[in-house]
Every structure is written in structure tokens, then in C-alpha cells.
Amino acid sequence: MPWTATAIPDQSGRLALVTGASSGLGLETARALVARGATVILACRSRPRAERAREELLPAAACGGALDLLDLDLADLTTVVTAARQVAERYGRLDLLINNAGVMGLPRxxxxxxxxxxxxxNHLGHFALTLALLPVLRGRPDARIVTVTSGAQYFGRIDFDDLQGERRYDRWKAYGQSKLANVMFAIELQRRLEADGASVLSLAAHPGVARTNLQPASVAASGSWLEPLAYRLMAPLFQSAAMGALPQLFAATAPEVTPAGHYGPDQWGGMRGWPTPVRVAPAALEAGQRQRLWQLSSELCDRACPGWSESLAPSPRP
Structure with missing residues (x-):
């Protein structure tokens, strides 16, 4: 029996924050959670788009859920820190964090x-946001952090010698690197949470090939005539954003998830279908590489935004 949004347990009394909730996977994730009674914080870069999303979602909230807006620009770490502080001041708690927002295939x-x-x-903004929000997640019953990756993780590689693509830049390699970083972060975060004795779960999910605003944004940014043709040829493979959101909803709510679990579609090699446990990119299983990425990410955030503090994160223990 396939798992659908109707299987989401009652979310009454739970507080969820979804990044990039104004469209695509984030909007569908917010819709499903608020329909099951959650209070959902729509964390978005554009306030007008967030307000339009809230208007669209109000009917789904009629059964007892609620909606709130939070200004969040993951491309600016100062707003990430500010957003985390606002959540702490406004609510003092958080039950679900869904790191959903992202960009794809952009010129440098x-x-x-x-x-x-x-x-x-895709990586650093969510890294900083998650660690800044850990204090309000700790101690909450069944608190979860879901980081959304993609199938691009399987061909991704972390280029530690040219992490920012300063010497050589390929937009698709950069995308694969960021998506591999997402799943490496989710796994390493779980290890550190367990070492610190925290009950918060860290999980990862990918949507398969889902129709969202990422594809047209990539086409518009690249100016390529070949890319839109490729998307048209691939059209029969694409599933809806609502279907693409199911793996992250499963990770966020299903009782049977496992720590550091990774979920995606069950058909066509993970391109579409119903949520199921799926394999992780082999590169993400290398503990030394995960720890190196964590340390470097922490140093980059510290250097770029002195107000951000690693002390908010669980302390690693041998």
C-alpha cells in the first residue's frame, strides 16, 4: 500500500518551519502539514510571494492548522541568524525543520x-539555520530536521580545493556538489546529535524528478536553447510537486523512519513514485569527508558572519 499524505499523523500542536515554502515542494509540504493541524512557518525570501502562498493555503488550514510568515534569505547569513532569533523569541520552540529551499543549475x-x-x-544557508535553531528543537517530542537533497547527489563531488568554483566552474557540477553536501550534512548532524545525547532526528529526502520552478529558473538563467528542449523530452518522467513532496513529508512525519534515514521515490530508479528508503550516495558515507565538510562549513560561516555561533550546535564527542 503506497504511503500518501493521508497517512500523515495528526500534527495538532506541532510547529513546523519550511524553507522555500512559497512554491513547489515547499508549498505542497506546507499544505499537507497545515491540513493535518500543524502551525506552519512559511520561511521565504520574498514577502509578497509568501503572502500569496499563505492566501492559497488558508483553506487547508481550516481544520485547525495555522500559518505564519518569516523573512529568510539563505543567500545572506545575517538574515539566517535574524530569522532563527525571531523563531526563538516568537515561539520558543520548534518541532519540525524542513530545509527545502534551493536553486539549481545557475551560472556562477x-x-x-x-x-x-x-x-x-543549498548547503551553507541551511547549515547555519539548522544549528541556530537547534536550541528550540532540543527537548521537543519527536523533533525532526529534514534536509532536502536530490538525485544529483549521486554524481556530486565535494571539491575541497576549489569549493567556490573560483578556478573552474561548471553549474551542474556545482549543483551536484551542493546536493551531496546536503545529505552529508544530514548524516553527520545525526551522528553529532546522538553523541550529544539529543533526541532530535536528522533525516534526508529527495523528490525524484518533480515539476517545480527550479527548471524554468535554470533555463532563464542559462539562456541555453538546448536545456528547454531537454526538459520537453523528459516531460513524461516528471511527477507533480505534490508527489515530489511526499518523501520529505514521510521523513517529517512517518513513525517508522530511522535516524539518518534517506527517503525518495520508489520507481524508475528513484525518479518518480511513492516514498521509500533509498540508497545514499557512496561519497556521503565517508565519515572523514563529512567531518571535513562540517568543519569547513563552520569556519566559513564564522568568518562571514561573526554573529553566527558554532556553540549552538551539539558538541562532537569521539
Whole structure:
């Protein structure tokens, strides 16, 4: 029997934060959670788009859920720190953090603090946000952090010698690197949480090939005539954003998840279908590489944004 959004347990009384909730996977994730009674914080870069999303989601909230807005620009670590503080001051707690927002296949450009944009938004922004929010997740019953990766993790490689693509840049290699970093972060975070005695679960999920605004944004940014043709040829493989959101909803709510679990679609080699446990990119299983990425990510955040503090994170223990 396939797992669908109707299997989501009652979320009444739970507080969820979804990044990139104004469209695509984030919007569908927020819709499913608020329909089951959760209070969902729509964490978005654009306030007008977030307000439109809230209006669209209000009917789903009629059964007892609630919606709130949070300004969050993952390309600017100062707003990440500010957003985390606002959650702590406004609510003092958090039950679900879904690191969903992302960009894909962009020509090289930089974040506010000078990081390559795909690595900076997809990985570093969520790295900093998660660690800043850990204090309000700790101690909450069944608290979970879900980091959304993609099938691009399987061909990704962390280029520690040219992490920001300064010497050589390929937009798809940079995307694969950021998505591999997502799943490496999720696994390493679970290890550190367990070492610290914390009950918070860290999980990862990928949507398969889902139709979202990432594809048109990539086409518009690249100016390529070949890319839209490729997407048209691949059209029969694409599933809806609602289907693509199911693996992260499963990770966020299903009772049967396992620590550091990784979930994705069950058909066509993980391109579409119903949520199921799926294999992790072999590169993400190398503990030394995960720890190196963690340390470097922490140093980059510290250097770029002195207000961000590693002390908010669980302390690693041998």
C-alpha cells in the first residue's frame, strides 16, 4: 500500500518551519502539514510571494492548522541568524525543520557573503539555520530536521580545493556538489546529535524528478536553447510537486523512519513514485569527508558572519 499524505499523523500542536515554502515542494509540504493541524512557518525570501502562498493555503488550514510568515534569505547569513532569533523569541520552540529551499543549475554568482550561490544557498544557508535553531528543537517530542537533497547527489563531488568554483566552474557540477553536501550534512548532524545525547532526528529526502520552478529558473538563467528542449523530452518522467513532496513529508512525519534515514521515490530508479528508503550516495558515507565538510562549513560561516555561533550546535564527542 503506497504511503500518501493521508497517512500523515495528526500534527495538532506541532510547529513546523519550511524553507522555500512559497512554491513547489515547499508549498505542497506546507499544505499537507497545515491540513493535518500543524502551525506552519512559511520561511521565504520574498514577502509578497509568501503572502500569496499563505492566501492559497488558508483553506487547508481550516481544520485547525495555522500559518505564519518569516523573512529568510539563505543567500545572506545575517538574515539566517535574524530569522532563527525571531523563531526563538516568537515561539520558543520548534518541532519540525524542513530545509527545502534551493536553486539549481545557475551560472556562477555569489551570495551576500561571497560564496558560490548554489553551495551558499543549498548547503551553507541551511547549515547555519539548522544549528541556530537547534536550541528550540532540543527537548521537543519527536523533533525532526529534514534536509532536502536530490538525485544529483549521486554524481556530486565535494571539491575541497576549489569549493567556490573560483578556478573552474561548471553549474551542474556545482549543483551536484551542493546536493551531496546536503545529505552529508544530514548524516553527520545525526551522528553529532546522538553523541550529544539529543533526541532530535536528522533525516534526508529527495523528490525524484518533480515539476517545480527550479527548471524554468535554470533555463532563464542559462539562456541555453538546448536545456528547454531537454526538459520537453523528459516531460513524461516528471511527477507533480505534490508527489515530489511526499518523501520529505514521510521523513517529517512517518513513525517508522530511522535516524539518518534517506527517503525518495520508489520507481524508475528513484525518479518518480511513492516514498521509500533509498540508497545514499557512496561519497556521503565517508565519515572523514563529512567531518571535513562540517568543519569547513563552520569556519566559513564564522568568518562571514561573526554573529553566527558554532556553540549552538551539539558538541562532537569521539
Amino acid at each position: 554568482s555569489l551570495t551576500r557573503q561571497g560564496f558560490e550561490r548554489q553551495f551558499g544557498i
